[in-house]
Amino acid sequence: MTYSNVTRMRSFSILGFPGLSPQYYGPASALLFFIYLVIALGNVFILAFVVYEKTLQKPIYLVFCHLALNDLTFGTVTLPKIISKYWFGDSIISFHGCFVQMFLVHYLGSVTSFILLVMALDRFVAICIPLRYPVLITNNIISVLCGFAWFIPVSLMVTVVYQALSLHYCKSNIIAQCFCDHISITSQACVAFGLAMFSLLVPLGFIIISYFIIIVAVMRISSAESRIKTLSTCTPQLLITFLYYMPRCFVYLANNVGFTFSVPVRIVVVMLYSLLPAAVNPIIYCFKTKDIKDSLKRKFLVRKVNIMQCQVCVCD
Structure with a gap:
């Protein structure tokens, strides 16, 4: 379907995975639904467990909760529509809905980037000072920093969406994606428009500097055992940061060098680096x-002991 440059599109159609045979629509929708369940159950579990377990209500676990909430929301925003396409044949999304x-x-x-920056800051203070x-990292301070992580990207993303809305859509x-993203939408406009990388690259720069200083500080520790123990406290944050940034940086650099x-x-690469961290983080x-x-x-262990005690009581 094409439009003249004076015609306003009323809706978009989500392509999904091009070339996928209709006979595989059922398995594709089942797989996507399974991924959504993994994301939902895993992140809800983390949120509930930290809230329930009072000993875990520490700064770094509050950061984990913010990231889990973000991952849960991202999965809920992106997956239901593509699941609906393959499950019910509904690929249409309204113009403004897109x-x-x-x-x-x-x-x-963008929020994920800034939350990862807060994670790096937590490890920087914990290891270097x-x-x-x-004093510097308390639950209240972490809550404020994570609040900024949710607030800072708003103005940037509103600007990006407003500028994209102002384009004439005539193609x-x-x-050509499983959800509406900036590149897929603006490629249908009469004018090309580049997405600002500020919200990804600026936090990444601070994260790299923080972990570089952390590694230098750890290398100065005389005991090898202490070095390993200290670095192990950074393992979750490093893995999460790696999963989020490496695929994005690879795609970004590949596009810039002409690949x-x-x-x-x-589409497959974008889906992998968008959804894999949300599923794996928990x-x-x-x-x-x-x-x-x-x-x-x-x-x-407590549950196992209680079950054994119940079995003993039944036998008696």
């Missing part, structure tokens, strides 16, 4: 964070 989704996609991505940590109304991806490959929290892992072990 822009709302675009705003939320890029807004939540540990004596000041209880196909097909969105282009085919549409199917680009696993990292549980298995790479000592306090959460120990709390889970205690819970399972």
Whole structure:
């Protein structure tokens, strides 16, 4: 479907995975629904567990909660529509609905960047100036910093959406992606428009500097055992940051050096780096964070003991 340059599009059609045979629509929708369940259950579990377990209500776990809430929201914003396309054949999204989704996609991505910056700041203070940590990093201070992480990207993303809305859309109304993002939408406009990288690259710069200083400080520790123990406290944050930034930086650099991806490959890559961190982060929290892992072990141990006691009582 095409439009003249004076015609206002009323809706967009989500392409999804191009070339996918209709016989695979069912398995594709089931897989996407499973991914959404993993994201939802995993992040809701982290939120509920930290709220329930009073010993985990510390600054770094509050940051984990903010990131879990962000991941949960991102999955809810992006996946239901593409699941609906393959499950019910409903690929149509309204014109303004597509822009709302675009705003939320890029807004939540920007929030993730700033939350990862707060994580890096927490580890920087904990390792480089540990004596000041209880004063500089408190639950209230972390809440304020995470509040800024949610607030700062708003004006930037509103500007991006407003500028995209002002363009004349005169090409196909097909969105070559599984959700509405800036590149997919503005590619249907008569004028090209580049998305600002401020919200990704500025936090990344601070994160790199922070972890560089952390590594230098750790290398100065005389005991090898102490170095490993100190670095292990950064493992969850490093893994989460790596999962979020590395694929994005690779795609960004590849585009800048002239390497282009085919549409199917680009869609798959975007889906992977958008959804994989949201699904994997709760696993990292549980298995790479000592306090959460120990709390889970205690819970399972207590439950196992209670079950054994009940069995003994029944036998008696």
